[in-house]
Amino acid sequence: MAHILLAEDDDSLRQFLAKALARAGHAVVDCADGNDAMAEIMAKTSEFDLLLADIVMPGLDGIELARRAGEEIPGLKVLFITGFAAVALHAKRTEPANETRILSKPFHLKDLVGEVDKILAA
Secondary structure, rough: OOOOEEEOOOOOHHHHHHHHHOOOOOOOEEOHHHHHHHHHHHHOOOOOOEEEEOOOOOOOOOOHHHHHHHHHHHOOOOEEOOHHHHHHHHHHHHOOOOOOOEEEEOHHHHHHHHHOOOOOOO
């Protein structure tokens, strides 16, 4: 079981993803945006193994959230989810490939859980 911090501004998608990851055996803390997710990290109430974040969110976007989170939690693994292909391509060029992966929307829950398992196993 991994501890996952989920940051997604779409309420229904966030709830759906949190339930799916919990059913897959993970402990999930879900946040409506990057600012709330960063507050969870700073509160230090959980030790997170993985940050699952939408790239495009109001306030603190996923890329900046991942940067700041990595400063607070060395070795934190990151999986971005995005519906914006151009943003995904830019993020692939700027983030280390072994630490960060991108899953483009729409995706199947099986693909999400599989990608999470691959990242956590690495």
